[in-house]
Amino acid sequence: MNNPTNCNSCPAHNRENLVKLGVDMTETDYVIALAGNPNVGKSTVFNNLTGLRQHTGNWPGKTVSRAEGAFSFNDKRYKIVDLPGTYSLLSTSTDEEVARNFILFGQPDVTLIVVDATRLERNLNLVLQILEITDRAVLCLNLMDEAKRNNVEIDERALSRELGIPVIPASARRRVGMNEVLAALEDVATGKYVCKPHKIKSHSPKLNHAIETVSAKLNEQFPNLPNLKWVALRLLEGDNSIMEAVRNGELGNLNPNISTTAEVLSYE
């Protein structure tokens, strides 16, 4: 019963296992994308995990060039990419495109979504859009201290069930919940926790049929493409940047290899 190895799985113990590596990103085992609306404390989470002190600001677009950092946890090395804060992935501002392209084509091992607990409903729109793209995600329910102050109660277990991903309540500014976030990231990255992400169900049969047709066609040409259905949906919606990527064949060159992320993310 008193097996000391039990300690290794206890979050309280794991604090000692976090090594903040700053910008030393050599030979990382896993890549984490950090996504979320503006003003939810993404950069605070980023700084807490990497030990970097990236300056944060309170207006959209503040994380202007993408920030990368690294940390090691339980002997595994993680690279974490702080994406620009966005409200959605569906329109075409630069910020949204950067975030979307990285999650879709950069193929992070886990996407850590940070949301503002006091404005959950609004934030969930982005969460659901991200879950349409990726199967592996962790939700960090940040600003729990403010939610309490505002008398907002959130049933994290129910939320986790609804979304099909781990949900961790946190107050990043006070460094509360960071260890639990780390443990959840590890679980999802290593496959210990298998996500069953919520997918939008209410598509019409007609739309479903169109998505099937287009993704079958896409599959013939781009067999390595992750998440065909989402790309198909974007094409059907007339997303110019993705149509262009199909036209010039770039879509096929988006190699899952992480070394291409710089190109995917590069601003122009």
Add this chain to the structure above:
Amino acid sequence: MNKQTANDREEILSVVNKARWDLGVNFHDTVIESIYADASKIARKTVHQKGDKEAYSLDIKIDKIVTSRWLGFPLMFLILALVFWITVAGANYPSGLLASLLIDYMHPILKSGAAAIHLPWWLDGVLIDGAYLAMAWVIAVMLPPMAIFFPLFTLMEDLGYLPRVAFNMDNLFRRAGAHGKQALTMSMGFGCNAAGVVAARVIDSPRERLVAIITNNFSLCNGRWPTQILIASIFIGGLVPASFAGIVSAGAVVGVAVLGIFFSLVVSWGLSKSVLKGEASAFSLELPPYRPPRIWQTLYTSLIDRTIFVLWRAIVFAVPAGIVIWVVANVKIDGISLAEHFIDWSNPFAFVFGLNGVILLAYIIAIPANEIVIPTVLMLTVLSSKLAGMGSGTGVMFELDSTADTAAVLKAGGWTLLTGINLMLFSLLHNPCSTTIVTIYKETKSLKWTLVSTFLPIALGLIVCFFTTQIWFLLQ
């Protein structure tokens, strides 16, 4: 591994197009609607609100005041004025301390050290009177205000006030064809134009980013505040009884700063109606809740990330400038220094603009840092008007302990109220410092726009000074 041809790829797009016809135009909306429907369903199941949202309503009450149509602007000016006052007043003491340490104490030690090892006079001059003094000057004058201003600015940012400033200014900038976020880059420019230019990255549209970069120089940076304050207290504060002098000269300085905002809007408008034609793009700005700032972290980040970073770059540019300043003041042709040659030659031209050759030369050789304009002006004035017993020797930068002494030197150099006013205007409207110019080039990667950003303000400054001078003489 992808063997498709262009034809195959076009085929995908034609399949897509056909399917889109079948789906009709409204389906994009239905996709979004279904996301929103799911989000609200999940939120209803998991979020429970107990009692009232008290903290929220307080936020809303504060917002009603700080973003109100009538109170928003006066409050903004009041808060900015307070920040500047704290900066200027608070920087005096540490600046004096640094100056006495680096200039009064270290400089003579270096001089006697150089004498002890029999350094040739010219090397001693270039290194100690030129490079070292310029560096000491930049540190003494620039470090304290930056170390106060940047943390204060970051605290306002953390508190959530800056997004409200952007909210207030958004409408004005949009009407000028620029981006609302330019209000933020403009405010950053009040600290340092180079920092303001970098901050323009938050603007997505290249056209609007360029407008923000070109007009950033119209924000008085902290290198220019001391000049404004000194000249205002000598020439404008001196016009009224001593009891009003403080308020009147502060008012003049705020007036110049507001004029800068005005020029920023007018030039933005001009650019976006001509060479940088286009509509202002919309952006959504969420007013974040007011949050208590983390004081220590703010101090750390703004000190390390901004203050030290900017200071280092200023030093790198000030050292060669110090060398140039020493050389023009000490290298002589026909028994007269290069500086005096230039001053005599440019005086007639400068008088047309109500300035003088000393000011022109000071602005040319002090491009690296606005901070050293006043010491350079003083040095050149003494040099060219052959005042005896002033400063630490001809051809060496110096500053005088009291405003009255400085006033005496300038008036002996032929300065009038008109020269003072024009210097204040020219200090607002002239080329950015070399650090900013390099930053503009790095951000725009365009020689053309760097040149525009450099010469447009000079042209404006000369035009404005020309008109004030002509009006002045008409009224005389």
